[in-house]
Amino acid sequence: MANRAYNFNAGPAALPLEVLQNAQKQFVEYEESGMSLMEMSHRGAVYEKVHYETETLLRELMSIPEGYKVLFVQGGASTQFAMVPMNLLRAGTTAAYVATGSWATKAIQEAKLFGDVAVAASSEADAYKRIPAAEELKLPSNPAYVHLTSNETIEGTQWTDYPDTGSVPLIGDMSSDILCRPVDVSKFGLIYAGAQKNLGPSGVTIVIIREDLIAKPEGAVPTMLRYDTHAKADSLYNTPPTFAIYMAGEVLKWVKANGGAAGMAARNNEKANLLYDTIDSSGGFYRGFADAGSRSIMNVTFRLATEELEKQFAKESEAQGFVGLKGHRSVGGLRASIYNAVTPENVQALAGFMRDFQSRNG
Template sequence: MPVHNFNAGPAVLPRAVLEQAQAELLDYKGRGMSILEMSHRSKEYEAVNQSAQARFKALLGLGDDYCVLFMQGGASAQFAMLALNFLHPETTANYVLTGSWGEKALEEAKRIGATHVAATTGADGYRTVPTFSALKLSERPAYLHLTSNETIQGVQWLGFPDLPEVPLVADMSSDILSRPFDASRFSLIYAGAQKNIGPSGVTAVIARESFVAQARKDLPAIFSYQTMLKNNSLYNTPPVYAVYLVDLVLAWIEGIGGLAAMSERNAAKATEIYTVIDASQGFYRGHAETASRSPMNITFRLPSPELEKQFVAEAQAQGMVGLAGHRSVGGIRASTYNALEPASCTALAQFMQEFARKHG
């Protein structure tokens, strides 16, 4: 029985990437050893590092004024590093809250300096994102931080504010490289790899170099973006194998046709599931408002917690894994990231229709 992997992260990887990694595991490019065993100073790994950086910038349409850093600690480490580097004593870090991960980013920044909530949709249970006109910035903003896609609530920004005078920063862990967008609007983007671009263990940071130059210089070296940029992400031993897999995934995205083709693929997958939700006459209740629905994390409820447990159990018996909602909110969550095949969404949509027919 095929497995349909709807896990929210670590998540599904392209089969072609896994097959290539398997083929190269014991002998990488004729070296007689695995890249897992190679020095991060070797010419083989330096080529991987440079290739992944170049592919990232090409897919995002960015030039030499941007850098790509590969770091560790996930997005959670970036919550702290961002504020440590850019929240100067005379400035205030501004945050837009659209879900649980934005809240966590804010809480970490509060430990470091002054913060301000520029907008929040928490009053409605994080079912939408705010309008641009609702953003109210503090005086002397260090940056404006948003979470492009909230994996727990299943809401996504369809477009981004244009604030030339304020550095715009985003946690894009769960929708990075899933669609085209103007990356040059951002001073810094960070993304844990384990949802859309690779395995757990590596975090991509894409930053304007002039913004990095503004970072504080009194930090421990390991927590400084300037250190990582100066050393091309090789200040300490990087997660070599994870970066290697990211490079393979980026090549796979290029082969699909880039971000425009990926966006079409993702929209079609999500539409199959949302169509069933909308046609279920309330049996399935989507969490996010229609205009803010995420094509990456589709969150919904059934008439009772008991039916939700039965839904997850029966789906798993048919090879569909990872459908339980986040432990903090419950419900159902289908994560339909880049690498999930369209056939998996078709299978889930058909299962949902039959389950509703039997229990509705």
């Protein structure tokens, strides 16, 4: 399609063109219903079909075992930073968190509002350039759960293998890498993810929670912030973000048609390897931020020799149609977010621009 930008935004992020085009066709009238899906009651049969089909697709593509509930909630991952401790942290227990960067730190700060928190491992001393090894985790004597951030979008680091926490529930914030590769859901007590990076537009948050963790929370927790509220009502307690859930379902259909989680892994590794090879073969002109063993296949972060050169890179790339390559304002540098829907062709174009920019400025 003409005039489509090379979209490397960190989120909201690129969506598959086919999904956008199909949604455009159905936007005004959904499947001969006489109205848009956005105009329908969430209690009606037409929307309920979309709702449950989306859940079924997610269960299939992530191989979610029996004994887990899938919830569609609102508020983004940032609300989950609070909902997790509000529902799972109880008197006499301590929440254990792994500090791997900006988003893990935000989750830790929020959890401290609701009870005792221990940092089980941290890479802060290494400027969050790496993911701690499993043997570095030191759990408190009374852990309620262990929380990790699967992929840090700002630093560009990602867990390769998840730690085995035994009987202690493992909680995973997978907002920026859900369905980028196969994951053994049974390792987790709870997984949450904002949709706006790999699963659809902003507005819906996915929660996958083991049923034994759905219980009445201690103390006064607002109705809408309780997992049991949404679990009992199949995420239909109040009006859910219907259009965002529909779009997530369409993206899941696209993922299935393109090889499922394994197909996404192959696609994403190809894209990431191309960019990291471009960085590593530049003779130091480009410098990757994350340690090699912790590099993300979703967010490729890198630096140039000076901030002035980075500003020039961002300006010139934007002029050529590349969007979203500035690093996060908190750390600077440059970042290419290459989520599932970012095409290999767009990544090849970026690698070509990077080589050209080096030839003119190296």
